[in-house]
Structures are given as C-alpha cells and as structure tokens.
Amino acid sequence: xxxxxxxxxxxxxxxxxxxxxxxxxxxxxxxxxxxxxxxxxxxxxxxxxxxxxxxxxxxxxxxxxxxxxxxxxxxxxxxxxxxxxxxxxxxxxxxxxxxxxxxxxxxxxxxxxxxxxxxxxxxxxxxxxxxxxxxxxxxxxxxxxxxxxxxxxxxxxxxxxxxxxxxxxxxxxxxxxxxxxxxxxxxxxxxxxxxxxxxxxxxxxxxxxxxxxxxxxxxxxxxxxxxxxxxxxxxxxxxxxxxxxxxxxxxxxxxxxxxxxxxxxxxxxxxxxxxxxxxxxxxxxxxxxxxxxxxxxxxxxxxxxxxxxxxxxxxxxxxxxxxxxxxxxxxxxxxxxxxxxxxxxxxxxxxxxxxxxxxxxxxxxxxxxxxxxxxxxxxxxxxxxxxxxxxxxxxxxxxxxxxxxxxxxxxxxxxxxxxxxxxxxxxxxxxxx
Ligand code: EPZ
Numbered sequence: 001x002x003x004x005x006x007x008x009x010x011x012x013x014x015x016x017x018x019x020x021x022x023x024x025x026x027x028x029x030x031x032x033x034x035x036x037x038x039x040x041x042x043x044x045x046x047x048x049x050x051x052x053x054x055x056x057x058x059x060x061x062x063x064x065x066x067x068x069x070x071x072x073x074x075x076x077x078x079x080x081x082x083x084x085x086x087x088x089x090x091x092x093x094x095x096x097x098x099x100x101x102x103x104x105x106x107x108x109x110x111x112x113x114x115x116x117x118x119x120x121x122x123x124x125x126x127x128x129x130x131x132x133x134x135x136x137x138x139x140x141x142x143x144x145x146x147x148x149x150x151x152x153x154x155x156x157x158x159x160x161x162x163x164x165x166x167x168x169x170x171x172x173x174x175x176x177x178x179x180x181x182x183x184x185x186x187x188x189x190x191x192x193x194x195x196x197x198x199x200x201x202x203x204x205x206x207x208x209x210x211x212x213x214x215x216x217x218x219x220x221x222x223x224x225x226x227x228x229x230x231x232x233x234x235x236x237x238x239x240x241x242x243x244x245x246x247x248x249x250x251x252x253x254x255x256x257x258x259x260x261x262x263x264x265x266x267x268x269x270x271x272x273x274x275x276x277x278x279x280x281x282x283x284x285x286x287x288x289x290x291x292x293x294x295x296x297x298x299x300x301x302x303x304x305x306x307x308x309x310x311x312x313x314x315x316x317x318x319x320x321x322x323x324x325x326x327x328x329x330x331x332x333x334x335x336x337x338x339x340x341x342x343x344x345x346x347x348x349x350x351x352x353x354x355x356x357x358x359x360x361x362x363x364x365x366x367x368x369x370x371x372x373x374x375x376x377x378x379x380x381x382x383x384x385x386x387x388x389x390x391x392x393x394x395x396x397x398x399x400x401x402x403x404x405x406x407x408x409x410x411x412x413x414x415x416x417x418x419x420x421x422x423x424x425x426x427x428x429x430x431x432x433x
Contacts, residue, residue: 001406003407006427008395009399009400012242018239018256019046019071021193021236022049022238023167024232025041027095027098027175028201029050030098031102031201032077034105034205034225036076036077036078037076039074039228039230042231042232049093049095052092054073056085060081060083060103061080061081061082083109084113085112087144090113090114097112097115100146100172105155120345120348121344127166128172131172135160135177157221160173160187162190165313174202174209178202178209182220185217190314197232205227205228206225208222236258238414239263241414242298245424248304248396249397250300251299252297253424254280257293258296259292261291262291265315269307269325273306273329273332280296282295304329304332304371305333311340312341323346326338326360327391327393329369330371331375335368335371336369337366347367348383348387349386350367353391355380356376356394356402357372359372377399377402378400379403382404382405382410383409385409386413392410392417392428
C-alpha cells in the first residue's frame with residue numbers, strides 16, 4: 001500500500017485552492033436517482049469517495065460522464081436497472097446508504113447492503129430506517145441487507161422527529177420526501193452547509209422544501225423532479241484543515257474559495273489559539289446569492305496557545321476538524337481539553353500522535369493534550385480520513401521525517417494533497433509501499 005513521507009519543519013507558505021465539498025457532492029450525486037432527466041454538477045472534487053459513488057450509480061443504471069478537467073459531472077438515470085446496492089461497493093463507503101431514499105422514492109423498492117461500522121464508531125443507520133418507515137415504507141433487515149418497499153401508491157408524507165442530529169439520515173429522508181405524497185416535516189434535522197446545498201439543489205429540481213438552514217424542514221411532495229445544473233459549495237473541512245496546516249507550521253496561507261461564515265466556531269478557536277485570520281472578499285459574485293465565497297488568509301506568528309474545543313452538530317465545532325485541531329494542540333504552550341460528542345471512537349489518531357512524542361491522555365469522550373516543545377518524525381498509520389490528515393499536519397510541523405501508511409484514507413477526502421502542500425513549500429511525497 002502507498003505511503004506519504006513528510007520531511008517537516010518548514011512553514012506552509014502559499015496559496016491553496018479549495019475544492020468542492022465531498023460531503024455535499026455525495027448526496028448531490030444521489031439526486032440523479034430521483035429523476036430521468038440529466039443532472040449536471042459542477043465543482044466536483046476528484047476524490048476516491050466520488051469515484052466510489054459514481055461506480056455505485058453506474059451499477060444502478062446511471063449514465064455517468066465525469067470531466068475531471070472541468071470538474072463537471074453529468075449523470076442521467078433514464079431508468080434504474082438494478083435495485084440492489086451490493087456489499088462490495090457499500091463496504092468501501094458508508095455514504096452508499098444515500099441511494100436508499102432516492103431509489104425507494106422513485107421505484108418503490110430497494111435493497112442496500114447493511115453498511116458496516118468503521119474506525120470512528122459503530123455508526124448505526126436506525127434513523128435512516130425509522131425515518132423511511134415513517135413515510136410508509138416496509139423495511140426489513142436480513143442477510144446483511146436493508147430491504148425497503150414503499151406502499152403501492154408511493155411514500156406518504158409524515159411528521160418525523162430525529163432522535164439525534166444525523167447528516168446523512170436527514171439527507172436520505174429529505175430526498176425521499178420530495179416525491180412522497182403530501183407534507184413531510186423533518187424535525188431536529190441536520191443543518192450542516194452540505195445538507196443546505198443538497199436542499200437548494202433539490203428545490204432547483206422542482207422540489208418544494210421550506211426551512212432550509214433550520215432544524216425543521218418542511219417538504220411538499222411533487223409528482224416528479226426535473227434536471228438541474230448545480231455548482232457544489234467549497235469544502236469547508238478541506239479549507240479548515242489547511243488553515244491548521246498554516247498554524248501548526250507557523251506559516252501563512254491564502255485559502256481560495258471559502259464560505260467564511262460556515263466555519264465561525266472554528267475560526268474563533270483558531271484565533272484563540274493564536275492565528276491571525278483575515279477574510280478577503282471577492283469582487284465576483286458568488287455562485288449563489290445566499291452565501292458569499294471569499295478568500296481567507298491564515299497566519300501564525302506567535303506561540304500556539306492551548307485552546308479547548310467541544311465538537312457538536314453545525315454550527316458547533318465540526319467533528320471532522322477535531323483530529324486536525326488536536327494535532328495543533330500537541331505543540332501548544334499550555335494544554336487543551338478536546339471533547340468529541342459526535343462519534344464514540346474518534347480518537348484513533350491519539351496513539352499515532354503519541355508515537356510522535358505528543359502528550360495526550362484520553363478519558364471517555366475527552367482528550368487532555370499537554371503541549372510539548374516539539375514532535376519527532378516516525379512511522380505512523382492512518383485510520384480514517386481526518387485522523388490521517390492530522391498526521392500529515394503533525395509531520396509537516398516536525399523537523400524529522402514522518403512516514404504515514406494506509407493513505408488510501410487521505411485520498412478519500414483530500415484532492416491532490418501532496419501537490420497542494422508541495423506548492424506551499426512542504427517536502428512531501430507519495431511512495432509505493
Ligand atoms: C456525516 O456522516 C459525514 N459524512 C461525516 O464526515 C461527518 O463526520 C458526520 O456527518 C457528522 O458531521 C458524510 O456526509 C458523507 P451522522 P454521517 O449520521 O451522516 C449517529 C468525513 O470525515 N447515528 O451525522 O454518517 C452516529 O453514530 C465523514 O468526511 C445513529 O445513531 O454522520 C453518530 O454518532 C466522517 N443512527 C451521530 O449519529 C443513525 O441512523 C452523527 O452521525 C445515524 C447516525
């Protein structure tokens with residue numbers, strides 16, 4: 001398996017263009033199942049997870065054309081030719097569960113291999129199932145598959161309260177509700193920017209959705225949805241990851257294509273940790289008047305200060321930035337308490353950071369990070385997308401050489417990471433195992 005080798009100790013200085021959001025692109029690709037018309041998506045990131053989703057959609061009968069040079073993907077599902085999402089695709093990417101709602105809503109029956117857990121937790125799908133049952137679906141789980149069948153006349157709108165905030169469960173239910181008969185209310189809905197981007201795209205396809213951006217989504221079902229040409233929002237997690245990169249190496253980075261307001265709590269924490277953050281408005285209008293796409297300059301010119309964070313659903317501190325921020329705190333002056341409230345096992349990066357000399361103690365959902373003077377380069381192992389990138393950032397901050405194995409995790413979520421960092425002066429390369 002490939003590995004990444006970082007010879008650190010050099011500040012990350014330069015410009016980084018932020019790609020389209022992975023966690024918006026995945027549900028947006030699934031909307032192609034809701035209509036027989038063409039769906040055009042722009043600003044699609046070039047990631048392994050996107051490839052996986054396109055493979056799955058192709059399996060279901062989608063005609064897929066992904067022009068990577070134009071970052072544009074055109075999909076058309078004239079008819080769904082296979083209603084079973086197979087184990088060998090689903091096991092590679094949990095977001096495959098996002099075909100459940102759309103196929104059920106369009107054709108009335110679907111089977112999805114039961115997604116397994118992963119490094120960060122068991123990640124059950126009970127809310128996906130309960131939400132679709134509320135819309136009238138008969139759902140059984142047997143032989144490793146979720147088997148859902150809609151009523152003869154189609155799904156029926158319902159009022160459903162999510163027991164806890166779930167991003168993809170909200171997205172599955174929202175997509176299914178667009179074609180259900182009557183009114184659906186989704187309470188305690190996730191309001192992450194990626195969920196809002198999906199909702200905006202569905203509205204452009206003819207869906208009737210109200211309350212976008214709030215925790216209560218109201219959907220009036222329609223007969224059918226038409227095609228769409230939609231530009232995906234930039235990836236706030238990629239942007240914030242490179243912001244941490246600038247901070248941990250005492251560098252200066254200009255991040256291009258950022259929706260500044262989607263990272264408010266993160267910017268607060270990074271500023272408290274000592275970074276200087278400047279939003280640079282753009283002359284050109286954004287792709288959508290609802291939000292502004294700007295550039296952001298991040299610079300660290302002083303000691304890194306210990307800063308506590310607690311992860312939470314949007315607009316709280318994103319769980320997808322917890323590992324990166326922990327890497328920053330390993331060399332802070334003082335200490336930081338990092339509390340993970342979303343996933344029960346999202347501290348897999350702790351042991352690897354400790355191998356690099358970090359001083360971290362985990363008690364339940366909290367990790368106490370006591371700052372050390374420096375980390376030392378060594379061999380470490382990636383376990384999930386965000387844990388792996390936190391090791392790259394830690395490696396960039398050490399004067400030694402760090403070798404990160406199992407980097408397929410990184411390629412799932414970060415587009416051309418070594419190219420973007422090499423352009424900012426980092427000595428980083430990919431090597432065969
Ligand atoms: C989405 O995962 C993201 N993935 C994750 O990003 C992100 O970490 C997560 O939301 C939280 O923001 C995509 O959007 C493709 P959840 P998702 O359902 O939807 C529990 C990354 O690194 N839960 O919001 O799977 C669950 O166990 C990835 O890009 C249930 O109990 O997360 C967790 O504790 C990692 N039952 C909590 O809810 C359910 O039916 C929140 O999970 C569903 C979820």
